[in-house]
Amino acid sequence: MDIKDIVKEENLVYKKTSLMTDNVLSYCPGCGHGTAHRAVMEVLDELGAQEETIGIAPVGCSVLAYEFMNIDMIQAAHGRAPAVATGVKRCYPDKYVFTYQGDGDLAAIGTAETIHACNRGENITIIFINNGIYGMTGGQMAPTTLKGMKTSTSPYGRDLTSMGNPLKITELIAQLPGTYYVTRQAVHTPAAVRKTKKAIRKAFDLQKENKGLTFVEIVSNCNSGWKMTPVKSNQWMVENMFPFYPMGDIKVDGQLVVKG
């Protein structure tokens, strides 16, 4: 059987969305960013929203998100993406506007912009990639770095008394009346990717209904920064990140999810 006999429309089970460009990803092999990008772009593709979407790229590993996402995009200063998104959305209330930010960008330097955009209930979607480290600058401590976790600026492990506590920004913003849907997901298994895509779809659908700010955290790995193989980093993430940053919805329909 020739390859041409296999590559046929009726045999197609999956194809790359045209909302991802053909540029080679700048992320380290094994990193979750590429999968997270694809999940967001597949949802926008399903919505037929390419012409109606403006994305905001942050500073961090995903600073070049605009090289890979085949939509109009604006690259924001470090931490300011929610303010930039506010400026766009207030002028184009009918378009889809989202930010794609890492933990340093969203939960350290951009904390004020994050909290106030959430509190104003801006009708935007925030995609928050939390890998507990500053990846792009070479593996420094992030606001979400776990207790005892070694990074280049916490080489003996994060010491809570001198370096502060890891910040659960997602639980924090869920308390604000302006947020409508807040969830925490992952992209390390096919099942997790499917759930994440569902969450992103829900977030954009609610944005269209002007329900308020929708927030999807994706706990992800940083195999380079964590100095592990991709497989090991995903195991470590499940064993160490998930207990502190538990998976699942935190706020649905504007109501905090009560966990028994």
Next chain:
Amino acid sequence: MGELKLMKGNEAIAEAAIRDGVDAYFGYPITPQSEVIEYLMMEQPEKRTGMVVLQAESELAAINMVYGAAAAGKKVFTSSSSPGISLYQEGISYIAGAELPCVIANIVRGGPGLGTIQPSQADYFQTVKGGGHGDYKLFTLAPSSVQEMADFIELGFEIAYKYRNPVMILSDGMIGQMMEKVELKDQKPRLTEEEIKKLHGTWAAIGKPETRERNIITSLDLDSLKMEKHNHHLQEKYRKMEEDEVLFETFNTDDAEYLIVAYGSSARIAQKSLALAREKGIKVGLFRPITLYPFPVKALADLAPQLKGILSVEMSAGQMIEDIKLATKCTVKVEHFGRYGGIIHSPEEVLEALEQKIIGG
């Protein structure tokens, strides 16, 4: 003739923004310019023209809201005062780097630090020499009346769109707070989304149709050769501004042996000093730069040969004097006079400084 009103400078600039068809204003309160956002909130321009007005959580957020809206092809205005403008600098550098049009007003107060809420002109260096990081230029207009506060909105946006560059209206607490008669222009319509697509669709991030490549607004390029090329392009743009967009005014310069150079409030005060000096028979003229960047280098250099001395007058410890010395290549004696830290000099003080530092000195 347009509608005549008695208004504060801060109110006039806000009303002019509504009438010029501005799409959005983002700001944060700070004295002595809070009347700008207060006026806009009171006027409810969303009902008059659909203009968006939003009070941000900080100046950092405000300037980045400006960045976002401008990146999406919208006509955006913001205002602040010195300490707030310091916080704007990061955003201004990004706006200049990404080549976005917008108008920013600085109603300057005395510094450094929290300083004072009284008028000053000590932000000259910050405005025309950079302020933020990188090689960029902020086109700077200096109004010296409430009328010009209103007029420079339209002029500012013309320049901002012509060059896709941020424009600063460098005013101060005196012009912002004082009331004068102002003639307001008729209401201009805001651009429709279709018009924005037509005018700015080649570059603005307004949603990618299948028919074109995606529009990306960024100031980043990790390829240094490309970044150098981008910088060359910016510099060419700045040279063009310097060639074509210089504005200034002169008073009694034809027979002048001495010259006062002053902008904004100081130029207004110096007009009285000029009258007092002429009464005493002193042959002095006044040169008022209206654009501070680009500075009127050639016009000043052309005047230099007939002059025995120049007094640079500004409410600062002496900042513009450096540009006057560069323009005249130190062929004429140049001295500085100015009260600062929130004090406004009197016309008599300016005349006295002219007599002591230039004529007698």
